[in-house]
Amino acid sequence: MNHLLKNPHVTALITVFFWSTTFIATKLLLIDFSPTAILLVRFIIGLAALSVISKFSLVHYRLWQHLYLMAAGISGVCFYFFLENIALSYTSTSNVAVIVSISPLFIGLASAFVYQTKLKVTFFIGFLLSFSGIFLISFVGDLSFHPLGDFLAVAAALMWMIYSLLIKKIASWGYSVIDTTKAIFLYGILFILPLFVLTKSSLPLEKLLQTDNLFYLLFLGLGASALCFVLWNYTVEQLGAVVAGLYIYLVPVTTLFASFLILGETISFVKLIGVILTLLGLFVSEGQRKFSIKTVRLKDQE
Numbered sequence: 001m002n003h004l005l006k007n008p009h010v011t012a013l014i015t016v017f018f019w020s021t022t023f024i025a026t027k028l029l030l031i032d033f034s035p036t037a038i039l040l041v042r043f044i045i046g047l048a049a050l051s052v053i054s055k056f057s058l059v060h061y062r063l064w065q066h067l068y069l070m071a072a073g074i075s076g077v078c079f080y081f082f083l084e085n086i087a088l089s090y091t092s093t094s095n096v097a098v099i100v101s102i103s104p105l106f107i108g109l110a111s112a113f114v115y116q117t118k119l120k121v122t123f124f125i126g127f128l129l130s131f132s133g134i135f136l137i138s139f140v141g142d143l144s145f146h147p148l149g150d151f152l153a154v155a156a157a158l159m160w161m162i163y164s165l166l167i168k169k170i171a172s173w174g175y176s177v178i179d180t181t182k183a184i185f186l187y188g189i190l191f192i193l194p195l196f197v198l199t200k201s202s203l204p205l206e207k208l209l210q211t212d213n214l215f216y217l218l219f220l221g222l223g224a225s226a227l228c229f230v231l232w233n234y235t236v237e238q239l240g241a242v243v244a245g246l247y248i249y250l251v252p253v254t255t256l257f258a259s260f261l262i263l264g265e266t267i268s269f270v271k272l273i274g275v276i277l278t279l280l281g282l283f284v285s286e287g288q289r290k291f292s293i294k295t296v297r298l299k300d301q302e
Helices: 008-029 035-053 061-091 093-101 103-114 121-139 147-171 179-198 213-239 243-247 251-263 269-301
Strands: none
Touching: 008 213, 008 243, 008 251, 035 179, 035 213, 061 093, 061 147, 061 179, 061 213, 093 121, 093 147, 093 251, 093 269, 103 121, 103 147, 103 269, 121 213, 121 269, 147 179, 179 213, 213 251
């Protein structure tokens, strides 16, 4: 087992499994809890787990670093998951999974703007292919288009774009990924709390202690939030960000079939074609991402 966990391809697949099934776990928890209540418990569990792993280590960040960590907590923990969880209340899990998976394309566009890198034609071809796939999944076939939910999922993808740009800067500081993640989680929780109050959410003890709910919350907190950061960091370290990123594109496909098996959501032929187009577009875009990352690194070395 330890030997398998040293294989970055295995750790990548484990991470993808957790991330793809978070949509389903959240969908089931929404029966008894509000989106903000799920978020609050999930990241408190995640923060506690990372604190234990790091033996409660403390890092003294500078003020300007706290601002970056705070912005990351707001965008990547608070608003990203808040929008995603609300989207799950209005649309299907497969819709949210596929739409959120376009965030690498948004990140590519934002990186081109921030770092002034040129975009190849392949980037735009991939972008169009992906949006064609999302159109097929969301608007035709089994009439699974839900305007509000799908729009919120797109907004969540934009939040992840902002978070990713911030993480690029934070990663350059050289701190342990666990320590910076703890700080991001902490700021995320601090900004989730006002939403928890404003939405008049609650955490009834009898619901929290129900076996199914407790399992799903621990799954989200320990697995998807805490464990996945460690595994994904190891994967990126071993394979590099570009190759590791390829595995993220398996999330929509895994979620689609998991939704079928667990929630009984239908999978139409048109939706399958849409998923194929979405993944094809993202793979085509990978060629541009390699070029962009290389260009940025060359600029950094100058």
